Amino acid sequence: MAGEGSNFVQPTIPCFNRQYDHWSMLMxxxxxxxxxxGLVENGITQYAEGTALTETQLKALKDQILKDLKTKNYLFQAIYRATLETILAKDTAKDI
Known part of the structure; x- marks a missing residue:
């Protein structure tokens, strides 16, 4: 069996328990x-409208968007629904 004898432990997503300083450090x-x-701190790279992106830039942007979705998923799992409903902007991880 794959997990047998393995020391790998899946990290638990820290749930917000109204002690923001402690939770934010864990999160x-x-x-x-x-x-x-980096997505929480800086957000997704923004390009001016109409900018023609190179293949490398487009790939990097798609990668950032996917990572942002994963980050949002972790944040949504960590924050109780009642608290999450008080957050107005939920479009990006940085907004949350």
Missing amino acids: ENFLRSKEYW
Whole structure:
């Protein structure tokens, strides 16, 4: 069996329990370990409307969008529904 004898432990997503400072520290560490924290700090790269992107830029942008969706998924799982409903902008991980 694949998991037998393995020491790998799936990290638990820290749930927000109304102690923001503690939760934010845990969540930042969790997202850094997944290499997603840059999206929370900086957001998705924005290009001026009408800019022709190179193949490399387009690939990087698609990668950022996918990582942002994954980051949002973690945040949605970590924040209780009642609290999440008070957050007005939920379009990107940075907004949340």
